[in-house]
Amino acid sequence: MEIKLPANPITRRWLGLSPALITIFIFMVLPIALLGVYSFKPADSYGGVEAGFSLDAWIQLFFDRDLDDTLIFDSIYLQIIWRSVMLAAIGTTLSFLVGFPVAWYIVQQPPERRDILLLLVTIPFWTNLLIRAYSWILILGKNGMIEQPLLAMGLIDDSLEMMYGNMAIGVGLVYSYIPLMILPIYASLEKIDFGLVEAAHDLYADRWAVIQRIVMPLCLPGIIAGCILVFVLSLGDFISPSILGGGKKMMLSNLIQFQFSSARNWPFGGALTMLLLMLVAFGSYFYIKASRKSAYLEK
Amino acid sequence: MFTNVKKKAGIIAAAALFSSATFAAEELNLYNWVDYTPDDLIAQFETETGIKVNLDTYDSNETLLAKLKSGATGYDIVVPSQNFVTIMISEGMLEKANIKGMSNYKNVDKRWQSPPWDPTQEYTIPYQMGTTSFSINMDGYDGPANSLKEFFEPNDSVSGKIQVFRTPDEVIPLALMYLGHEQCNENPKDMKEVQALLLKQKPHVKVYNSETMVANLASGEIMVSSQWDGYSMKTRLRDGVTQLKYVHPKEGIIGWFDSLVIPKGAPNKANAEKFMNFMMDAKNGASISNFNRYASPLDATAIAAFIDPELGKAPEINIDSSVPVHFSETCSGKSIKLYDRVWTKVLL
CATH class of the missing domain: 3.40.190.10 (Periplasmic binding protein-like II)
Structure with missing residues (x-):
């Protein structure tokens, strides 16, 4: 049987893209749009939404209703959002500080060794994220794998209290997402012509200058891709703050989850989700735009 | 080569279809709290009835309510506490069942028959309290x-x-x-x-x-x-x-008082009713308490022979x-x- 393809190349292109587009539309665009619609509806007190239109969810983001129904400015949700953004920024910075040298090291290895190292980087990804988080409790926790030998050797005589705090959150974030930082940086480092590095050395550039002036600009696309991936995932991370951090401080993701469970306020959950989405979209848009400009200037 | 692959894919698809069709009639999807379901009791139910039990877990009544409210279907039995039973009944989220007609219903402690949250005993059977x-x-x-x-x-x-x-x-x-x-x-x-x-x-x-x-x-x-x-x-x-x-x-x-209920649209309602009756059996009810270490809502004399004596003194x-x-x-x-x-x- 012979299938006739449409003659028009543009039609053909759209036809080829259609399976991907339809999938994305049904499984991503549609559910998100639904949440957007929900955010403009009145909340049903047992979860779900009622028919009608209401701006309550969006008002709740910034205002609290006083007893006599007057609106007063209220920053608690903005504080939670700000804290999540800061945490994601710190997680991204730490991941870069650890991930870049690792990617650099892997690129320096002979090709057959590189494949093994890359495989090792991705191995933790084969296990469920939740299980990995619980494993960290065994490692960092009281009488855990780090404390026990130190206690036995008499180097410490009380718990180091490593679990359930900022440090544990940091470790969780970096550990969870670092392959997403290493892999794109590696991919762009791999393409660098190392003749340029040698040339720079010939021109009396020291190691730092080589990294700063030659390597970094050339692998900027990889760094940006890695940073965006890690930042976006950290911003929505749920497991590190609640399991490793002890859940003492709500993050944006916990807040959203809370609206759909205990609070039974789906419209507000929808509004928060839309806000998170906008933050991520604008953030990455400006980031990409700015970096394109700087990459262009470098040339 | 190509036809070979196609043939293989066809066989796999047919096998998948066939197996899901045979299993569908003999499955029970149980959605219960974390660490709240005795494994050996489930195994016993599976061998006695030939119904395969799939277990999924949650950590709070709110999670359960949100999940059901979001339109999640496919569960045959869920285990809400008394105050959430009230919500689910008033929201029309539960299936009715002929609970008073079940052969093991007589084992339920008189004090917990037709409880305030299910006065006609059409929706719930007691699990643990x-x-x-x-x-x-x-x-x-x-x-x-x-x-x-x-x-x-x-x-x-x-x-x-x-x-x-x-x-x-x-x-x-x-x-x-x-x-x-x-x-x-x-x-x-x-x-x-x-x-x-x-x-x-x-x-x-x-x-x-x-x-x-x-x-x-x-x-x-x-x-x-x-x-x-x-x-x-x-x-x-x-x-x-x-x-x-x-x-x-x-x-x-x-x-608190947790009950087994059947959510609206349960795909295996008949199996769920079998499961309910099974869980009200005196010996099985005692095993639930022996495993969870919560008090049993079944009649004390009915379960006396099976319950761990430690539990009474705890x-x-x-x-x-x-x-x-x-x-x-x-x-x-x-x-x-x-x-x-x-x-x-x-x-x-």
Whole structure:
């Protein structure tokens, strides 16, 4: 049987893209749009939404209703959002500080060794994220794998209290997402012509200058891709703050989850989700735009 | 080569279709709380009936309600507490079943037949009942262990070693009880006091989580934790925290009663009814309690031969008559809003 393809190349292109587009539309665009619609509806007190239109969810983001129904400015949700953004920024910075040298090291290895190292980087990804988080409790926790030998050797005589705090959150974030930082940086480092590095050395550039002036600009696309991936995932991370951090401080993701469970306020959950989405979209848009400009200037 | 692949794919697809068709008639999708389902009982049900049980778990009534409200179908049995049964019935989320006509219904304790949350006994069969309070590892603890004060305003020996449940619905009722205010409170002034109390407690708290208390008590990371009576007993007997005491505070304790219900649109309703009847069997009902260490709502004489004698003597489930037991009610939307406000501020 012979299938006739449409003659028009543009039609053909759209036809080829259609399976991907339809999938994305049904499984991503549609559910998100639904949440957007929900955010403009009145909340049903047992979860779900009622028919009608209401701006309550969006008002709740910034205002609290006083007893006599007057609106007063209220920053608690903005504080939670700000804290999540800061945490994601710190997680991204730490991941870069650890991930870049690792990617650099892997690129320096002979090709057959590189494949093994890359495989090792991705191995933790084969296990469920939740299980990995619980494993960290065994490692960092009281009488855990780090404390026990130190206690036995008499180097410490009380718990180091490593679990359930900022440090544990940091470790969780970096550990969870670092392959997403290493892999794109590696991919762009791999393409660098190392003749340029040698040339720079010939021109009396020291190691730092080589990294700063030659390597970094050339692998900027990889760094940006890695940073965006890690930042976006950290911003929505749920497991590190609640399991490793002890859940003492709500993050944006916990807040959203809370609206759909205990609070039974789906419209507000929808509004928060839309806000998170906008933050991520604008953030990455400006980031990409700015970096394109700087990459262009470098040339 | 190509036709070969196509043929293979066809066979696999046919096999998948066939197997799902044969299994569909003999499956039961059970959605229950974490660590609340005895494995051997499930295995026994599977061999007796040939029905395969798929277990999925949750950590709070709110999670269950949200999941069902979001339109999740496919579950045949879920296990809400009494106040959530009321919500689910009023929202039309449950299937009716001929429970009074089931052969093992006669085993249910008379006191729990046609309970207030299901007065016609058309939706629920009893599963387990218990209380919510907190436990103290008495190893090195200095205090009487008889008041909610020791949980909300702990002394120095356990400061920084406290775990609190992650849902306001399990914490705020105890706080209201401690402050002497009424439950399902709609008065902002009272709730401000609750907020102040929880904020005062916070510096002493290490973890807010409703799942990890057993591991944390066992490792010594935590000395005081939100707990349910049976889970506390399990931690004491199974996980080796021998000095663990489940506190019956003089101010009062929260009671709960979990039931098996069939959610609307359950794909295997007939199997769910078989499962309900199976769970009301005297021997099986006793095994549920022997595993979970919660009190059984079945008739004491019916299960006497099967129940672990240790359970009858256990300090966790035998509450002195001087301690008031308060069963959680279904709160209004107004008080839920206040609870959430308080909880968000506490975890800010």
